[in-house]
Amino acid sequence: MSKHFEIIVGTMLGAAEYVADAIAEKLNERGYTHTIHAEPDLANINKASTWIVCTSTHGAGELPDNIQPFARQLENADLQAVNAYVIGLGDTSYDTFCFGAKEMEKHILNGGGKLINDALYIDVLEHPIPEDAAVEWFDEKLANA
Template structure:
């Protein structure tokens, strides 16, 4: 059993739906999981795997609910943190999934370890992004469990 912290960046709620589906998947496999809709560093376990699930807002910005958290991370040493990233976006914009790319770069610059390449979900091609995210997470879990 592993512990996961799902960190959500959302404007219109799609990332929250994805986070809920990911939480359900992890709980069904007896993992420990907490979802953070207003993430605060003090409420996160740095020994858990952080699962960033965020959309992009405006001209490539992070959603309001995750901006302060992202700024806080820029000043930290997160070398003990491992993480995964799921980005939601619309490929008709030139800032497609830029919010998740920003979060990935912030965490990498703080010393955190990315466990596999990020998943970027194009909502134009996948109107129900939860399905793609759950399939991706399940595949990662299966691979991770076999190598453990």
């Protein structure tokens, strides 16, 4: 049975969505199945599957609007079955660089979940096409899994 991934997206302007799509392509190439959640709802996400949380940061360090309800669902959830990768997109010219991703990490860990690797924080100033950096990182993680 192939491994299934739950790709959870937090995006305002679409960059995190592009990253999620590129990660999904890589999973397809390797024969894995996945579900992309553009409007994530904990009730529809399998905690036993591997999660890939891919989110940007918006405004003064907030999560994008589409993932805020999901983040609230995680606050009191039992996430002990969760193993997750976190990919954050941000801009290092802001002192709230990747705060959205860091908030998601905190929710997962507080609920008893585990991060498979340290999160990847992509600086869009350094990587104007963030999906390239994300796929390169994730492909290496998959190869070593």
